[in-house]
Amino acid sequence: MDKISKREFIQKGVLCMGGILCPNILDAGNSFAAEKLWKWSREAIFYTVTPRGVKCGICPNECTLRPGETSQCNNRINFNNKLYSIAYGNPCAVHVDPIEKKPLLHFLPQSTAYSIATAGCNMACLNCQNWDISQTSPKKTRNYDLMPEKVVNECLRNQCQSIAYTYSEPISFYEYVYDTSVIARSKGIKNVFISNGFINPEPLKKLAPYLDAANINLKSFSDTIYQKLNAGKLQPILNTLKTLKEYNVWLEITNLIVPSWTDDFDMIKRMCDWLMTNGFAEYPLHFSRFHPSYKLTQLPETPLQILIKARTIAEKAGMKYVYIGNVPSAGMENTKCPGCKKIVVERKGFTVISNNIDKGKCKYCGTKVNGNWG
Amino acid sequence: MFKIFPLSNLIKNSLFNNQKILVSKETTHGNITITENAGQYNIFDNGNLFFSTDNNILSEEYVHYAMLQHKNPKSVLLVSGGMSGMIYEILKYPGIENINYIEPNPQLIPLLSKYIAPTIDNRVHFYNGDPRKYIKNAKEKYDIVIMAIADPTSLQINRLYTLEFIQALKECISPEGIVLYGITSAGNYMGKEKKEIAAAMFYNLKKNFRFIAIIPGERDYYIASDSTVSIKISELSAGWEDKNLYVNPYYMDDESISQRNDFILNSIKNHRTINTDERPTLVFSHSMQFISKFSQTKGWIILLPLILLLTPLFLIKSYARGMFVAGLTASSIEITLIFIFQLIFGYIYSAIGVIIAVFMGGLAIGAIVANKFTTFKNTLPMIILLLAISIAIVPVCFRLMNNIDKFAGIIIILINILLPSFLTGFLFTTYSNYLSVEKINAPTLIYASDLFGSAFGVIAVTVYLLPVWGISNTCYILAGINLFPLFTNYRR
Numbered sequence: 129m130d131k132i133s134k135r136e137f138i139q140k141g142v143l144c145m146g147g148i149l150c151p152n153i154l155d156a157g158n159s160f161a162a163e164k165l166w167k168w169s170r171e172a173i174f175y176t177v178t179p180r181g182v183k184c185g186i187c188p189n190e191c192t193l194r195p196g197e198t199s200q201c202n203n204r205i206n207f208n209n210k211l212y213s214i215a216y217g218n219p220c221a222v223h224v225d226p227i228e229k230k231p232l233l234h235f236l237p238q239s240t241a242y243s244i245a246t247a248g249c250n251m252a253c254l255n256c257q258n259w260d261i262s263q264t265s266p267k268k269t270r271n272y273d274l275m276p277e278k279v280v281n282e283c284l285r286n287q288c289q290s291i292a293y294t295y296s297e298p299i300s301f302y303e304y305v306y307d308t309s310v311i312a313r314s315k316g317i318k319n320v321f322i323s324n325g326f327i328n329p330e331p332l333k334k335l336a337p338y339l340d341a342a343n344i345n346l347k348s349f350s351d352t353i354y355q356k357l358n359a360g361k362l363q364p365i366l367n368t369l370k371t372l373k374e375y376n377v378w379l380e381i382t383n384l385i386v387p388s389w390t391d392d393f394d395m396i397k398r399m400c401d402w403l404m405t406n407g408f409a410e411y412p413l414h415f416s417r418f419h420p421s422y423k424l425t426q427l428p429e430t431p432l433q434i435l436i437k438a439r440t441i442a443e444k445a446g447m448k449y450v451y452i453g454n455v456p457s458a459g460m461e462n463t464k465c466p467g468c469k470k471i472v473v474e475r476k477g478f479t480v481i482s483n484n485i486d487k488g489k490c491k492y493c494g495t496k497v498n499g500n501w502g
Numbered sequence: 503m504f505k506i507f508p509l510s511n512l513i514k515n516s517l518f519n520n521q522k523i524l525v526s527k528e529t530t531h532g533n534i535t536i537t538e539n540a541g542q543y544n545i546f547d548n549g550n551l552f553f554s555t556d557n558n559i560l561s562e563e564y565v566h567y568a569m570l571q572h573k574n575p576k577s578v579l580l581v582s583g584g585m586s587g588m589i590y591e592i593l594k595y596p597g598i599e600n601i602n603y604i605e606p607n608p609q610l611i612p613l614l615s616k617y618i619a620p621t622i623d624n625r626v627h628f629y630n631g632d633p634r635k636y637i638k639n640a641k642e643k644y645d646i647v648i649m650a651i652a653d654p655t656s657l658q659i660n661r662l663y664t665l666e667f668i669q670a671l672k673e674c675i676s677p678e679g680i681v682l683y684g685i686t687s688a689g690n691y692m693g694k695e696k697k698e699i700a701a702a703m704f705y706n707l708k709k710n711f712r713f714i715a716i717i718p719g720e721r722d723y724y725i726a727s728d729s730t731v732s733i734k735i736s737e738l739s740a741g742w743e744d745k746n747l748y749v750n751p752y753y754m755d756d757e758s759i760s761q762r763n764d765f766i767l768n769s770i771k772n773h774r775t776i777n778t779d780e781r782p783t784l785v786f787s788h789s790m791q792f793i794s795k796f797s798q799t800k801g802w803i804i805l806l807p808l809i810l811l812l813t814p815l816f817l818i819k820s821y822a823r824g825m826f827v828a829g830l831t832a833s834s835i836e837i838t839l840i841f842i843f844q845l846i847f848g849y850i851y852s853a854i855g856v857i858i859a860v861f862m863g864g865l866a867i868g869a870i871v872a873n874k875f876t877t878f879k880n881t882l883p884m885i886i887l888l889l890a891i892s893i894a895i896v897p898v899c900f901r902l903m904n905n906i907d908k909f910a911g912i913i914i915i916l917i918n919i920l921l922p923s924f925l926t927g928f929l930f931t932t933y934s935n936y937l938s939v940e941k942i943n944a945p946t947l948i949y950a951s952d953l954f955g956s957a958f959g960v961i962a963v964t965v966y967l968l969p970v971w972g973i974s975n976t977c978y979i980l981a982g983i984n985l986f987p988l989f990t991n992y993r994r
Contacts, residue, residue, distance in 0.1 A: 221690040224761060245690065259795065261691045269691065295690045387539060388520040419720075420551055423795060426517065428554045431540035456558060456748040476752030 165207055168218040168266070170303050172204060174331050175211035182211045186302050187250045187326050188364045201300035202265040203248035215246035215301045217276065220261050220269035224286050226478040230294065230322050231414050231453055233463065234499025235341040235378050237473070237480050241320055242283035244274070245295035246304065251324050252359040253347070255386055259422040262296040276308040280315055289502075290340065294322035302331060309338035321377075325368035326360050332368060336375035341500065343380045343414075344369055348390040349399035357389050370406060378500050380412040382453070385430045385438060387418060396438050400445035410498040413447050415439055417454035432457070449498070467495025517549060524617060529609035530852040531658075536617060543617050545585075547607070552652065553586045555618060558747045559720045564650050565591035566749040567723045568682035570738040571715075571731050575645040579674070581633045581662065582606060583650025585614045589621040592648075594745055602644075604629040604636050606651075606662075606848065632848035633662055640674040647671060647681045654685075654777070654784040655792070661845050665706050665778045672710045678729040681711070684721040692769040695791035700766055701773035702784050709776070718762035733763050778972070779845055786969030822951035824882075824987035825933050828889065829955030831984045832926040834963040835893050836861050838976055839919050841968060842896075846903050846911055857919060864920045868927025875932070882936075885928055886988055892921040894981040897974035926952075 174185035181194040184204055191199040193206035203215050225243045227236055247269040249262035256262050261269055274282070283291050291312050293305045298321055309319040318340035325344040344365065348354060351362040372379050383399065385391050403413065415438045418430045435452045442450040452460040456477065463473035463485075470492050474481040484491040485501050514523055514535070521537035521544060532548040545552040553560070565588050569575050577600045578592050584603035592601055601623075605611050608630035611620065620628070629636060654660035661667060663683070671681060685703060688696050700716075703724045707714050711726035715733045725731045732738060736754035743750045777784040818826060840857055844850040875881045899918055903911040930952060937944035967976040 223690060223765070224758075226755065226758065258690055260689070260693045260696070263795075269693070391520070426546075426549065426551055428521070428537075428539065428542065428544035428551055429557060431542035432556050433540040433542070456753060476750075477748075478755060479752040481752070 165205075165212060166214065166267075168216050168271075169205075169207070169212045169214050170216035172211040172213050173303055173306070173334070174328070177209055182206045182209055184211055185328055186331050187299055187328055188361055189250055189326075190328075198265065201248045201250040201297065202263075203246070203300040213301060213303045215248060215266040216304045216307075217274055217278075218266060218271035219244040219246050219274055219279075219301075219304075220266070220271045221245040221258075221295050222272055222274065222282075224288060225292065225294075227290065227292075227320070228475070228478040230292060230320065230343050231382065231416075231451070232320065232341055232343055232378075232380055233414075233451060233461070233473075233475070234380065234412055234449065234497075234501070235320070236289050236318065236500060236502045237483065238478075239289040239502065240286070241290045241292035241294075242279070242286055242288040243292040243294050244279060244308075245293070245298070246271070246301040247296060248300040249297035249324075250300050250326050250360075251297065254357055254423040255384070255389075255418060255427075256422045257419070258295045276304065276311050279308050280311045280317060283312070283317055284315065288317075290318035290320045292320040292322055294320075297326075298323055299327045299331075302327075302335070306335055306338070309335065313338050323368075324358070324360065325365040327364070327368055329367060329371060332371050333375070336372060336377055339372070339375070339377045341378040341380070342372050343382055344372070345382045345384065346399065347384060349395050349402065353389060353395075357386070366402070366406075369408065373407065373411075379408075380414065381408065382414040382416055383438075384416040384418055385434060386424065387427050387430055387434070391430065391434050391438075393437060393441060397441050397445065400442045400447055404446045409446050409448055412449040412451060412499075413442055414451045414453045415442070417452070419454065463497065465490035465493060465495050465497060468493035472497055518544075518546070525613060527609065527613060529607060531607040531609070531849050532851045534607065534610060534613055536613065538617075545610075545614065547652070550652070553583070555586065557586065561587040561591050562746050562749040563717075563719045563721070563723060564588055564648055564682065564684055566739065566742070566746060567717050567719070567735060568646050568648055568680050568725060569595055570735065570742075570749075571680045571725060571727065572645050572678065575680075576600065577642065577644045577676075578602070578646045578648065579604070579640075579644040580648045581651060583648065584628075585611065585618055585620060586650075588648065588650060589623075589626055593621065593623060593625070598625055600642075601626045602629060602642075603627065604631065604633050606631070606633055634667060634670070634848060637667070637670045637674055642674065643676040643679070644674060645676050645679050647675055647679065649681070649683045653788060654782075655788040657782055657785055657841050658844050658848070658850065660777065660782045660785045661779065661848065663703075663706070663777055663784055664782070665709060665776055667779075668706055668710050679727060680729075680731065681707070681726045683707075683724045685724070687718060687720065687722050688766055688769075692766070693791075693794070695787045695794065697769050697773050698775050698787040699784060699791070701770040702775040702777040702787070704767075704770055705774060706777055716763050716766050717759055718766065722766065733759050735759060780974055781972030782969055789965070789969070818947070818951055822947050824886075825930060825948045826951040826955035827983060827986050828886075828926050828929045829952035830959035830962075831889065831893060831955075831980045832861075832865075832922050832959070833956035834959035834967065834980050835896065835922050835977070836919065837960055837963045838896065838968065838973060838980075839915055842900050842903070842973065843915050846915075847908065857915075860916050860919050861923045864923025865927035865930070868924035868929075869931045870927075871924075872928040872931035873935070881932055882929075883988055885925055885932065886984060889922060889925040889929070890981040890984045892918075892925060893977050893984060896977045900973055 176183045181192050183190055183192045184199055189200050195206050198205050203213055205212050205214055223243050224240050227239050227241050247261045247264050247266040298305045312319050319338055321339050321342040323344055346365055347358050354360045354362045415435050417435060420427055439450045439452055448466040461475040462471045465472045467490060472484045472490050485497050488501055489496055514526060518537045521539045524536045524538055526535040535546040537544045543555045574597050575595055576597055580588055580603045582605055651662055652659050654663040688700055704714060707724055707726040712728045713731045715725045715731040717723045717733055734756045736751045736756040739750050739754055775783050843853060896918055899914050903914055933948050934945045
């Protein structure tokens, strides 16, 4: 029998362990898969060819990809030095939802939205509720064959007034959103953009004329927290809010309060002050309750008292429509007239109990209540 | 020392950031920590969030989705969740005569009572202990059983989700009785693991009940009965507008519920997963789902233990392979027996020390006794064979333990642990004595192989063998692997 020395034993052992424990070797199939185009690949609208590869221009991540490489959002690949979206017409999630679920409370109340999403997201929030589609590739999800024309037809068949680009991150499937929006607009269907707002100005300005409403998730008011919690940046989101307002897209803003991350009242006050200074007082602000999810399952739900205090801060700062989401409690979802302070829209959940807005004005005092009331 | 370097406190403060730790106590079932933040109490079980107060949605969904299905519910069994407001919700039904609330961790209610006042009503009866044992011995018939337990992410919780448990549960409900389980919501997209979890939930219940309804909400609720069950919660909750904050026609949208119900049913129609005591598929699916949060490629986690199992066998010399295999099977069977203990008795935290002590003791005694035997060639095959037999009889003992009292069960478990460990210790000395005559470093290599085998065995059995193959098959596979050295030609 051959002898084996202790040194040989350790050497072979380490080699063996190293080989086995390197998941990248076993993950090699992914990069191979990414090099191929498929039925749902479309050349991207915004990219630049550079000596280092193609540079995606959709979002501030601005991924530079060598041939065969995939973008951070898992949705774009460099194929022969051209950038392709690989999620065109193949959503993995398709549902009909009440518009209030988005949440959009000042936009076509009691209507339904034909809601679609493909896999992929340009952020990586630790608390993502849709992580199993946002943090993966369209090639790994089970998808529907739903080209833009078909989306519009299905929306009409389901008697929905709008198409919502939602759940994961519509910025990552921009080309699909854009083409669908153009067709939807021509058929009189509204386009609703539920997004993190992490998009570059140029693509946003191209899309904005076709958008009717947006809910932008302003996740915090700290660049550091944005980087650590979401793998994003604050300033581009603030720019997005301003641009959407300039283009008269109906806008509602959601701030999810994550305990120990974004429950700092000083930060909430700074956020509200910024919104006031930049002319967002008339736009609804939703403070949303966090539920344990994804990588933050050890965190408890946001205490109700924190949400109530955040609402008080926002109202004191001058925000006119402040709501608390994900909490069934009297008064949290009602709309008060900014003039006479009476309840003009009484809601319970997704149900409107009473609506005292007539032609966009309070029935009691005639004050304008901002929104698209249908 | 701990006062000077309060490491434990530092870790807890970091874990429960921004929360005031009110109490943190070790119990037979693990650590319970209660924290407070802005008037909200948060209860953690071994560091995992168990529940928080101020969550009306969850309490109302669990209770009313089940209760509204029954025309006149009188008797209710509530498994866990009683301290989070569910008893209050059940008492809203005027016909209620009896609520039996059982909390698996006996120390939870006394600890929580200091902060959350339990609902006192002469119709409410508190029980602490193992729900499996309680169900097995239950004499009464319940109209409603609400399983307000955590997801089956661990073997300990999974024992309340298995086919065997649901069969036992059916025995203690009335002919029109309702059983409700809630698991983490499938959300907007169902990947492979979510489908497997949903399928296991559905088909486990379907095997025992005629009608199953799935109501998606804060969690996904699986409602089972031999009487018809409805997903039209808005319709069922008519008249509850003023009594419930959440479960009432304002919040419930039957059309949305119906769509999501169809979505789940369509997603699982090609999956036929069953979760049993022997094969806890739900734990495996949850493990894979957890892993997918950190790695997009999950295949490696299945391949890893297999490669780990096999690769060293080709790298080490034949005399060390025998000990590698012995270490692998011994550690694997130890883990399997720990699992069986947990399955039968409902806890492991306080017993694990005894089990490991018996295992190590068995190794030591075996190693000492082996010194009296010197004929390697005659002894070795016999010991290997005995070790294989001692592993192969574990499934038989497992079935036996289901039907005997606790004391006898513990004795059988300990014998099952002692035998393989004794024989493994015996093998260690036998190999060492035989080979060290000419190879001075043989004991070192044998010991290293033993530890390598043990490490690989622990990974393989927990990640792959038990969840995929179940208890019996795992034992037979291990017994078979154990025979492998018999075919090795040992030469000095």
